[in-house]
Amino acid sequence: MNSQAAVSVKRIADSTVRRLSAYLRFLEDFEGRGLMTISSEELAKRGGTTSAQVRKDLSFFGSFGKRGLGYSVPELAGRLREILGLGREWKIVIVGAGKIGAALAQYRGFRQRGFSILAAYDNNPEKIGRKLEDIPVRDIDQLERDIEREKPDIAVLTVPAEEAQSVVNRVVSVGVKAILNFAPTQLHAPADVTVKTVNMAMELEGLSFALTNRE
Amino acid sequence: MNSQAAVSVKRIADSTVRRLSAYLRFLEDFEGRGLMTISSEELAKRGGTTSAQVRKDLSFFGSFGKRGLGYSVPELAGRLREILGLGREWKIVIVGAGKIGAALAQYRGFRQRGFSILAAYDNNPEKIGRKLEDIPVRDIDQLERDIEREKPDIAVLTVPAEEAQSVVNRVVSVGVKAILNFAPTQLHAPADVTVKTVNMAMELEGLSFALTNRE
Numbered sequence: 106m107n108s109q110a111a112v113s114v115k116r117i118a119d120s121t122v123r124r125l126s127a128y129l130r131f132l133e134d135f136e137g138r139g140l141m142t143i144s145s146e147e148l149a150k151r152g153g154t155t156s157a158q159v160r161k162d163l164s165f166f167g168s169f170g171k172r173g174l175g176y177s178v179p180e181l182a183g184r185l186r187e188i189l190g191l192g193r194e195w196k197i198v199i200v201g202a203g204k205i206g207a208a209l210a211q212y213r214g215f216r217q218r219g220f221s222i223l224a225a226y227d228n229n230p231e232k233i234g235r236k237l238e239d240i241p242v243r244d245i246d247q248l249e250r251d252i253e254r255e256k257p258d259i260a261v262l263t264v265p266a267e268e269a270q271s272v273v274n275r276v277v278s279v280g281v282k283a284i285l286n287f288a289p290t291q292l293h294a295p296a297d298v299t300v301k302t303v304n305m306a307m308e309l310e311g312l313s314f315a316l317t318n319r320e
Numbered sequence: 321m322n323s324q325a326a327v328s329v330k331r332i333a334d335s336t337v338r339r340l341s342a343y344l345r346f347l348e349d350f351e352g353r354g355l356m357t358i359s360s361e362e363l364a365k366r367g368g369t370t371s372a373q374v375r376k377d378l379s380f381f382g383s384f385g386k387r388g389l390g391y392s393v394p395e396l397a398g399r400l401r402e403i404l405g406l407g408r409e410w411k412i413v414i415v416g417a418g419k420i421g422a423a424l425a426q427y428r429g430f431r432q433r434g435f436s437i438l439a440a441y442d443n444n445p446e447k448i449g450r451k452l453e454d455i456p457v458r459d460i461d462q463l464e465r466d467i468e469r470e471k472p473d474i475a476v477l478t479v480p481a482e483e484a485q486s487v488v489n490r491v492v493s494v495g496v497k498a499i500l501n502f503a504p505t506q507l508h509a510p511a512d513v514t515v516k517t518v519n520m521a522m523e524l525e526g527l528s529f530a531l532t533n534r535e
Contacts, residue, residue: 120335122529126522130506151506189525190532197524204423211419214504214521220528259527282534283527289429291345291366299530301523306429307341308518309412310404312474312498313435314337315514317405319497 117165124162125185127152132182144175194219196255200272201263202227202242205287209261210237223257248272252279259283266290273300332380339377340400342367347397359390409434411470415487416478417442417457420502424476425452438472463487467494474498481505488515 131151135143145156145163152159163181166188186192197215199206202225209215210222225237226245233244243251252260260276262269262284269288276284277298286292286302294300346366350358360371360378367374378396381403401407412430414421417440424430425437440452441460448459458466467475475491477484477499484503491499492513501507501517509515 117529117533119526122526123522125529126519126525134506188529188532190528191525195524195528195531204419204426208419208423209520212520214519215524218521218524220521220524258531259524283531285523285527291349297534299527301526303518303520303523304341304429305424305427305518306433306435307338308500308516309410309430309433309435309474310341310406311334311337311516312500312514313405313410314332314340314403316410316473316498317403318332319512 121162121165122189124152124154124158125189128159128162129182129185129189129191132178132185135178136182141178142175143178143181148176191219194221195259196257197222197259197261198248198252198255198257198276199225199237199240199261199263200245200248200276201225201265201287202229202232202237203263205263206261207237209263210240220259223255224251248275249279252276252281257281259285261285261287263287336377336380337404339367339369339373340404343374343377344397344400344404344406347393347400350393351397356393357390358393358396363391406434409436410474411472412437412474412476413463413467413470413472413491414440414452414455414476414478415460415463415491416440416480416502417444417447417452418478420478421476422452424478425455435474438470439466463490464494467491467496472496474500476500476502478502 128148131148132143145159148159149156166184197220199209199222206225210225215222222240225240225242226248227233227242228245232242235242258281260272260281260283262272264272266288267290269286269290270292273284273292273294277294282298284292284294284298284300286300289304289306292300292302343363346363347358360374363374364371381399412435414424414437421440421442425440430437437455440455440457441463442448442457443460447457450457473496475487475496475498477487479487481503482505484501484505485507488499488501488507488509492509497513499507499509499513499515501515504519504521507515507517
């Protein structure tokens with residue numbers, strides 16, 4: 106099952122991956138409450154989707170559950186952690202030690218999930234040498250050198266929009282393959298680099314859309 | 321065309337709304353560069369999707385563009401702003417004046433889009449009475465009273481996970497219909513209230529998934 110999964114995942118939509126993350130959260134909540142099995146209907150209800158969607162999402166990765174018995178909570182949770190790549194530590198650098206960088210540095214949910222922040226980088230001499238929580242703020246001039254040595258997996262960009270593309274180019278040049286971008290701009294990267302943009306204004310637009318189009 | 325749109329939008333998926341937000345950003349970029357028309361292919365290329373998807377997304381809201389001529393950039397941009405509810409001011413309150421609240425308060429993208437932050441709320445006496453950028457931090461005890469008077473459209477929750485549901489209950493009790501939640505927890509709200517959760521760990525999981533499943 107595991108080896109088959111890798112064949113098809115390139116075609117898995119972003120929205121599917123988001124739902125898998127959500128299912129894992131529900132399963133962990135069920136685990137915490139000592140529940141051993143769960144139906145696709147229950148997962149669907151928690152996730153605001155349909156049981157057909159749940160079964161379809163999970164079917165991408167092999168066969169889970171027994172007809173009429175539902176899914177084993179620990180087994181499905183374990184498998185989802187594996188699919189999502191959460192069985193190991195991922196090393197992260199934050200580029201930009203401003204307010205968003207500081208908010209991320211203190212975010213407890215990262216370490217719980219195996220995401221470990223190595224350092225933050227900034228070009229402001231007043232910030233360099235200080236700490237964000239317990240994370241050192243380093244001079245951005247040493248970004249490439251540090252990445253080559255420490256090999257972080259993910260770069261989180263919290264720099265101003267006009268600086269973001271140049272930072273992408275710099276981290277990609279030394280082998281970073283995954284970028285989480287908070288700058289409100291469209292970024293370009295080679296096809297083998299995954300870039301995810303978190304756009305706060307876009308999240309609010311989802312709400313203004315909903316408010317505008319309710320009857 | 322406008323009046324027809326309202327009929328169908330309840331069925332529009334979240335992912336479609338996100339793409340509409342993205343198209344609007346590309347169109348505004350084109351507008352800034354003085355371009356007057358754009359093809360669905362060009363929009364698709366910028367958005368990392370297909371031209372069939374672009375046409376389908378836009379078709380929900382009436383007919384745009386002329387076969388072979390593409391879309392009028394100002395017309396489509398204007399129509400997308402209207403669809404997304406961006407033609408007016410939306411009033412926001414932030415509940416939780418911690419680091420994420422502070423990061424949001426300084427986020428310039430909001431005001432540009434018509435999102436105006438009225439106030440932030442906290443229960444920490446050291447924060448109450450101060451400002452986050454130019455936004456007053458008020459005592460959370462006056463949350464309901466202020467909401468009844470000032471009628472914000474959107475509540476942004478940046479409180480700890482264990483406090484989030486109680487804040488939802490409080491803002492919903494005084495008429496708030498849209499919530500942007502940054503607390504890493506599942507929230508329950510009445511069906512006529514739209515809740516969007518921004519989960520930072522989930523964004524990183526999208527990247528760990530991509531890193532794990534690349535060949």
